[in-house]
Amino acid sequence: KQEVTQIPAALSVPEGENLVLNCSFTDSAIYNLQWFRQDPGKGLTSLLLIQSSQREQTSGRLNASLDKSSGRSTLYIAASQPGDSATYLCAVALPYRDDKIIFGKGTRLHILP
Amino acid sequence: SAVISQKPSRDICQRGTSLTIQCQVDSQVTMMFWYRQQPGQSLTLIATANQGSEATYESGFVIDKFPISRPNLTFSTLTVSNMSPEDSSIYLCSGGQGLDEKLFFGSGTQLSVL
Numbered sequence: 410k411q412e413v414t415q416i417p418a419a420l421s422v423p424e425g426e427n428l429v430l431n432c433s434f435t436d437s438a439i440y441n442l443q444w445f446r447q448d449p450g451k452g453l454t455s456l457l458l459i460q461s462s463q464r465e466q467t468s469g470r471l472n473a474s475l476d477k478s479s480g481r482s483t484l485y486i487a488a489s490q491p492g493d494s495a496t497y498l499c500a501v502a503l504p505y506r507d508d509k510i511i512f513g514k515g516t517r518l519h520i521l522p
Numbered sequence: 523s524a525v526i527s528q529k530p531s532r533d534i535c536q537r538g539t540s541l542t543i544q545c546q547v548d549s550q551v552t553m554m555f556w557y558r559q560q561p562g563q564s565l566t567l568i569a570t571a572n573q574g575s576e577a578t579y580e581s582g583f584v585i586d587k588f589p590i591s592r593p594n595l596t597f598s599t600l601t602v603s604n605m606s607p608e609d610s611s612i613y614l615c616s617g618g619q620g621l622d623e624k625l626f627f628g629s630g631t632q633l634s635v636l
């Protein structure tokens with residue numbers, strides 16, 4: 410059974426710092442991995458999607474890496490800003506159930522002004 | 523990309539009643555899903571909404587409790603039936619063109635059952 414774990418559960422860093430959020434999954438047989446952002450009381454916004462054949466994806470100040478063999482992904486946020494404060498979730502898509510995505514519990518990020 | 527409008531955004535309901543949540547997508551999407559997010563927890567898939575046929579439910583979720591409709595490729599509803607306080611949660615719909623593309627979410631429905 411695929412399980413997705415995100416560490417830490419919460420993180421506070423001063424504005425301007427670079428930071429890394431971690432995601433691990435127990436079964437390396439994934440179709441792809443997505444990082445989402447969730448603001449309080451809001452839905453989820455997809456930030457980056459990494460296909461199983463890819464190693465990383467970049468969008469602006471965000472960079473996500475994927476190491477399938479070790480079951481790990483990281484989301485790197487450069488030059489953090491207060492507007493980056495949110496919960497970040499990673500999710501893996503299962504290839505043998507093409508309609509199922511498993512989510513981690515998320516990391517609550519707070520950027521201190 | 524797709525924009526998903528979900529309503530209501532929140533509701534407070536009495537035990538034993540039912541609530542229907544609607545999701546409207548601004549473009550046709552192949553796949554639509556319904557999730558539940560309980561406080562401090564991750565998203566749990568309730569079911570996949572299939573266009574023109576019965577939804578596919580995950581273990582622990584049944585059609586009598588969570589009937590789902592999807593009459594076309596842009597619209598779906600989830601009904602939470604015979605509600606109890608344990609149903610208090612955030613319910614989210616999502617949609618996309620396939621798992622090799624980004625998944626888009628509605629803004630969620632915060633449900634409180636008294």
